[in-house]
Amino acid sequence: QDYKTQKITVELNDVTLREALNTVALQTKTFWSVVSSNTILVAADTTSKRKEMENTVMKTFYLKNVSAPSELQEAATTLKSILDVNRIQLIPNQNALILRGTTDQMVLAQKLITDLDKPKPEVVIDIAILQVSRARLRTLGVSPPTSANVVMVPGTSTGNGGTGGSPNGSFTINSLRNLTANNFQVSIPGASLSYLMSDSDTKLIQNPEIRALDNEKATLKIGDRVPIATGSFGAAGGLGGVSALVNTQFQYLDVGVNIDITPRVHAEGEVTLKMTLEVSSVSGTQNIGGISQPVIGQRRIEHETRLRDGEVNLVGGILEDTESNSLSGYPWLTRIPILKYLFGQEAKDRRENEIIFAITPHIIRAQEVTDDNLRLVDLGRGSSVSVGHTDPRDGATSKGLMDQSAANKGQGRTQGQRTTAPNASPSRSVEAPKTPAQMPVPTATATPVRPATASLQQSNPAVPAAAPPANAPPPRPVVQADISPPPRASLQAENFAMRPQPHEEDIPPVHPASQAQSSPAAASADKTSVRAVKRPAAAPASTEQCPTGTHLVGTENGVINCSFD
Template sequence: MGYRSSLIIAILAVLTMLGLGSGPADARNRKGEKLLTEGRAAEVKKDYDTALEKYEAALSEDPGDAAYQLSVNRVRFQAAQMHINLGQKKRAAGNLADALEEFVKAYAIDPASSMADQEIRRTRAMIEREKKKDPNAKSDGGPEAEAGMTPVQLAKRQSEDRFDSYGGIPELQPISNAKITLKMNNQPPKVLYETVGKLAGINVIMDPEYNQTGASKNYSVEFNGSTLEEALDYLNLMTKSFWKALSANTIFVTLDNTQKRRDHDEMIMKVFYLNNIGTAQELQEIVTALRTVTDIQKLFTYTAQSAIIVRAEADRVALAEKLIADLDKPKSEIVVDVLVLEVSRSRTRDLAAAIAQKGITSPITYTGGGATSSGTGTGTDPGTGTGTGTGSGASAGGAIPLGRVPHLSIKDYAITLPGGLIQAVLSDSNTRVLQSPQIRAADGFKSSLKIGDRVPIASGSFQPGIGGVGINPLVNTQFTFQDVGVNVDITPHVQGENEIAMHVELDISTVRDRIELGGISQPIIGQRKASVDMRVREGEINILGGLMQTQSSKNVSGIPGLAAIPVLRRLFTSEKYETSENSLLVVLVPHIVRRPEFTEMNLKGIAVGNATNVKLNYGPRKTPATPPASQAPATAPGANPPASPAPQPAPAVPAAPGAPVPVTPGPGEARATFVPSSSEGLQGGAVTVSLRVENAKDLFAGNVKLRFDPKILRVNDIAAGGLLSSDGQQVVPTKNIQNDTGEAALALNRLPGGQGISGSGNLATITFQLIGKGSSTVSVSQLTLHNSDTDTIRVSLPEMTITVK
């Protein structure tokens, strides 16, 4: 009894010690799990700072817990990244001090973050830059906008501003566009050029070498209603000189020779982006055509962007631009309806009501019933029959001794009676197959359509040359797969408006049966294949191939002789009739879904100069709709050069193209207008229109939707204007052009985190291609403007008219 009491006391003591030892650990684990749960809830809410605090508290309770360590490491990165993102937004808004504070927090949370360290150094450099800046100096986008730019962004913006300031070839813009009517006799070239220049209101600078070598001869000219360019070209031809524009109101005249052309011809660089190039070969073919026709040597391609870089004289580049516009056309496309009709009918009839319908083939066998064998006992001879005592049997093979031949009787033979059959079976099956796939193909490109299955066919086998443990002794069979079904390959060429030339390869195959070859079931594939070249009209039904097959068979079996008796033959014969009919028809119906877009401008021939120099001639400038001032012809005396022509009244200077039309918006209201309010042009040309917004306040985003007549106009491009990006902030445009329905849309959004734009300017710029004659109204069906608080800015919906002649 005492031993048991001692044992119980010892067990209780051990349990008490274990309970006391594990109590604090369990309490700590329960506290850590609670902190872990709270941290996960904060992480779901994206409150990474609170989540990190909870996870670190849980880790301090149990530093060896792997789950706590993983949670801390994961959220530490997310919390640091959150502060980096906040800092970048504040820096973009111009709050450099607050941005630096966020970056410092991110680095304190995750010292291993190289991005946080980089942003700290970059922001400190920006703060130092702002301290050194003149407080009175203001950038184009405002000091706040420039303050929020990183050094890379600032350098990029300066480069873009510099790119915008690059000028093109000077374009001559005379004060007067009136026709020149002038007659001068026996005057030197310098006087002729200066007289024409004064009539048009432009300055003339003569090459000193030309004054020394080319002014020794006098000329007489007469102009009746000529434009300024035509008059200058006439003088070029007569005096063997050439002119170039130095500015909008100044020209330079020099000798026309190779050296002077090389010294004074202006070179321009331009990049052309092609939109309808499918392969690198097409791009190279266009480049070859440009080099051959324009004789441009500085011409390179950039295949990744389907771009062509050109550097040459202005007229050569303009000629190259014309060629690219004529060659870079969307390819025609067609859709071909392929109809495969197959009808199969099979009819089978079996009739039999006869005795021995397949003839009599019963042999007469010898049974040996009357034969006896010597010996006693029970036994069995090699033949047939058993017996006891006197046995009966026959020798093997039905052979009998010759001595028994006289004792043979009818009882020793047996015959099998022919069987009878009554059969009447009729089988009639009809099968109809109709397949009507469609295939779409672009002009000059091969398109393939495969409808069916891929059937495996054994193509070879091999067996290892050695055997042993671990080596498979079986034969390994190799298989290839063949397409079975309807396979169509079409290469179309759209010729003209309604005709299509096609190369068609049609393969219709089916698995008709299977046979065993070498223990492998192999398919028997029936194939109908056609390869043709044809030229058809759109929508024309073309029968590519047809096949009709009829097969009949009759099988009769019975007893010879008896099968020929007219009436009784039915009792001794059976008949089987089989009839099968197969019909196959393949029909192709092509439809043109995109036609070649050849306009009158593409088919028009233009003058390009002579074999030595490329020169393009342009139409006269449009004159403003004001009554022309009366002007008398200036006539110089025949012997003496005129001191100067009589002063002409200078007409009003026309407004520059694209200048905003003055509007008077209501006080405090935004207003949208088209600039110009109306336009006209020749078919095949282009018109550029700006959508201008006046009196905008805190404009942050805008959505524009246009409607126009697709038979007259076509939108080549719709791009963002300069209003939303006037402070240097980046604008994200999204455009959707649907010329088939006469609609175009443009969505403009500034990057989040900044303020809107206040003022007036162009919201969008639209370039129209004039494709048909007539008048089209261009209307804004939807114009939604938002400020930085996403509130809607009310604005009127403008419209304009474009006339195509």
């Protein structure tokens, strides 16, 4: 009701019906919508009008490769931002999305879900851990005594001036005059000779495998869980000491081999690995607050690298080499070569420890990207979504009747050969085929448009027109738009044809070129000229059902007389 008609002049060459309607709608700032098989509705292109007049459908999409509700929410967010769809409902327990919108939005939503709902790439990571330890100890020499003990032993007094002492066995001042060697006892510790050498080798090889999904963290722990006491400490009676733990609690620490890896699969068989490798062990104990606490020795690597499939990478070789020398004996004498082993002892201790990590990724499931995923999709102009429909049936053409130009419809077909009709619109229910008497005839006020087909005599003048049956209705002319020659542009007649109106008088056909020569005023007209053109009688309608099940089947030079979808 609020739409105002206007006159425009356009020139279209070798375009489809859909392209022609879109061009006219773009020039007039309108949009068109299919109402029925032979009727379209045109309105002003506004947001309110589109919401009011566009047909909406509902569809449920089931995602096959969703493993967490967050992934389902991410897919819903993507559809909302791309399609501008507000009516969307998530069903997490079934991994489903329910959408309501236009048919074009549903088609694009199906493509997006097909592109995104793919199984995640998967990687198997071989980890080789080599730990080699070697300890060599040598002890050579004499361990001499380093101390002596002298004790005075009291003697017994004799008449001839021998050693004397008090009767109770103690020394007196007078007895000091009679001291002899027998009154002293010296004790010297014994010396020890050491000639010892030890050499030990230890090799530890671990080869675990981790299978992880793309961008998912995988953890491997091999070893023990050591308890560690935790709590608060307090002073013991103000003496500065440390009391026992108050409210003692224990937590467990993983000791051994701990591996955390997060893979990221790229194209062309490459993988990025973000990993944390740790090798730890209990190296000793320490008394804290009266409780023996373990001392943990740790070797840790945090690394990120990008590798090809099957490429081996040495993440890091941790080499620890400890050497200690000790010398004990008499001063200066231990510096004499060779003789130093008689007056002292020398000990050498050397320990070597090496750890090597070898990482090898193997891609067992790569990222699936097909040509359909990379194909561009034409969404029309503006904020509205408009996607061209295709026929999914085997052998069908890639374009519907609205997307086929009149110039190429007769190519590659012989007389009587049938072309494939388009599918019915997904927004309408499929109706039963109608007989010729049941087919609706559009009125003059409507704008029914369908692809024009060349008549039998125009495409092949040597073939006469088929005679209508006795009970067939009289032939009816078709109102056909004419085109004026340059320089004034007008709408071409080959792309459009209105349905014939009943009981109209036959009018001789007028060719566009002859009309331009006989009517020069038509070139200066501001609107498209319309002339009635007589079309030869069509062949009788066939009783065969249309492939789509919604249109009447009739042959004109082998073309199905079906209206567009």
